[in-house]
Amino acid sequence: MTSPTGSVLFLTNSELGQCNVALAVAEEFLRRGDFNVHFASFRAAAPLVQEMNTRTDTVYPVEFHEIWGPNMTDLAVRSKIGLLYHRPGMKGATEGLTKVSNAMSSWKSTEYARAYRTCLEIIEKVRPAVVVIDPILHLGLDACENITARKVILWPVPIKDVVVLDQPKAGVLWKYPVTGSGYPFPLPWKLVPANAYLVLRVGMTLACAKSATDKQDPEKTEEQRSPFPLRSAYTKDVLNLTPAFHEMDFPFRVPNNVISCGPIVRQCQPLAVADPGLNEWLQKPTILISLGSHVKPSEDVAVQMAKGIRKMLYEYPEMRVLWKLRYDWESSMTFQNVLGAHITAGSVLVTPWIQPDIMSVLNTGHIVAYVHHGGANSYFEACKVGVPQVVLPQWLDTYDCATRVEWLGIGINGSRTSAPGADAIEFAKALIQVLRDANMRLKSNAMKTLCSKTEGRVMAHDQIVEFCSME
Structure with missing residues (x-):
């Protein structure tokens, strides 16, 4: 195997529902051996990366970099929201949104600033040719805002969550059921007012949310940085990869920079x-x-x-x-x-x-x-x-x-x-x-x-490599 000449950095949350696609694609890079593979996440993901190194047993293993700070699970626990369970409908969806907002609000601004700097330090140390980012890792999106490396958003979700805000004629308000509502598709006209209300409620809640009060020694004051307002992960100037084909979701207008790879799952034994x-x-x-x-x-x-x-x-x-x-x-x-x-x-x-x-x-x-x-x-x-x-x-x-x-x-x-x-x-x-x-x-x-037309992790790997080689 020839020695890799460049590096790819995966920035992701540590919860399995979020990092599984990153693990699958990182493992594909590892097996190919064309890039040095770096994986940055919270401490809980370290055993997952070690297990990946063990199962692939390659000459150049993945290097794990710990992102300092609480992961999504930690934020949920300390905010005392309990589990995210909620009923469908307007009241239930509002409850679910409030729980998520309360969990995110438990970030302290100086704590977020330190975690943000950790991401910057990892990027500076690795100097990757491309950064592959989990769209829910707002730290990663924030840290990658002004870097020169190429950026790829690796979505673990269907197309709706990628492009619903980018639909013509404000379709997010009247055409597609709000996440958590359980409303049917197509959306009946009688539910459009409730759906539109929930969309506006989401926007207002995120726009007005603030980090938790941060009491500290004035002599140890750090840069104040807050995760709010949360940035949109989808942008038109980066490559977006999703596991979903168009036929696997509601009908959407999908921009050219959103590529359907097919289900992204890890290679497994019989x-x-x-x-x-x-x-x-x-x-x-x-x-x-x-x-x-x-x-x-x-x-x-x-x-x-x-x-x-x-x-x-x-x-x-x-x-x-x-x-x-x-x-x-x-x-x-x-x-x-x-x-x-x-x-x-x-x-x-x-x-x-x-x-x-x-x-x-x-x-x-x-x-x-x-x-x-x-x-x-x-x-x-x-x-x-x-x-x-x-x-x-x-x-x-x-x-x-x-x-x-x-x-x-x-x-x-x-x-x-x-x-x-x-x-x-x-x-x-x-x-x-x-x-x-x-x-x-x-x-x-x-x-x-x-x-069966594609193998998702292979398609994602190939798209990232091609993106890196573009002038």
Whole structure:
């Protein structure tokens, strides 16, 4: 392998939902060996980078650079907003927006200034040919405002979140449902006033937000710098890469500098290699349930879902269910009474974590439906393998996902009346519908065909390299 001559720097948040695409593309750069790869994030991401170095075992490993300061999870914890759960509708969306604003407001201005300088110091040390930035890492966007290196925004989300503010005739107000609202698409005229109000409410909340009070020794005063107002990540003068094809979202006018790469997922081992025991169990048609790394269902939600699964199994007794459940179900007699017999019989496998990559499980071909919370990574994974989706939305963009799968005909909202919770009857109907609906399977399979045109991480790598070489 020839020695790399240039460097690429990834600047990203440390939460998996945000950094997964950066890890996938960084790993592609690592395997190619054409650039020195640098990865800057908060401390929580260090083990992820170390794991990437271990699994690739290349001559020139990724160098990790720690961004000083609290990550998104830390901000949420110390602002005491709890989890982001909220109901759909005007009141629920407003609640979700307020929680996000409160979390961001917990930045202290001098604290933000120090974290900002950390990013600048990393950029100055690495002197990259290109900086690949997470659009939610406002520190990174702020630090990259005036650098000479080329900049690429690597979006982990569908096209809506990239271009919705750039639509003709103020379409953001009347055409597209506001994130967190759960409103349908196309947006009915009766909901346009509420939708427009929410758009304006978002703008006012972000424009008027301020950092937390920062008490300190006057002799130790640092430069005052605030993350507010939050800058828009999309700009017309940088390359924007998204995992979504146009056919995977609502219809939009998409600028030429927004490139669709296809689902960006990490290269993974076959399940037979990664987890032979799970692979041996997974030899029949199976419903996969994985509600994301942050979702911890309550007793009531877990039991309602269990009842829905039991009802589905009455209709499809040969079906299996693999359920990643972050809940102590073994200590709950109520849960055991509902699903214990099916667990004992081996038709339901409940585990607190699925160790192999989810794509290793999906790629087996035995998954016939994917139940998830509506996170972008889960949505793209399901599209890539062509399985129908049941979305149980919890917050903000997850409500968009539930609306999106129904608009495209590739899934169903499994908790329309009960979100962010669950209702046994509603959930059971959703499971049975995706198993029975042949048209939904055809449309899901067509999505698989679409996604097979490219390998997202490879496309992203190639686009970045080409962008670097432009005069």
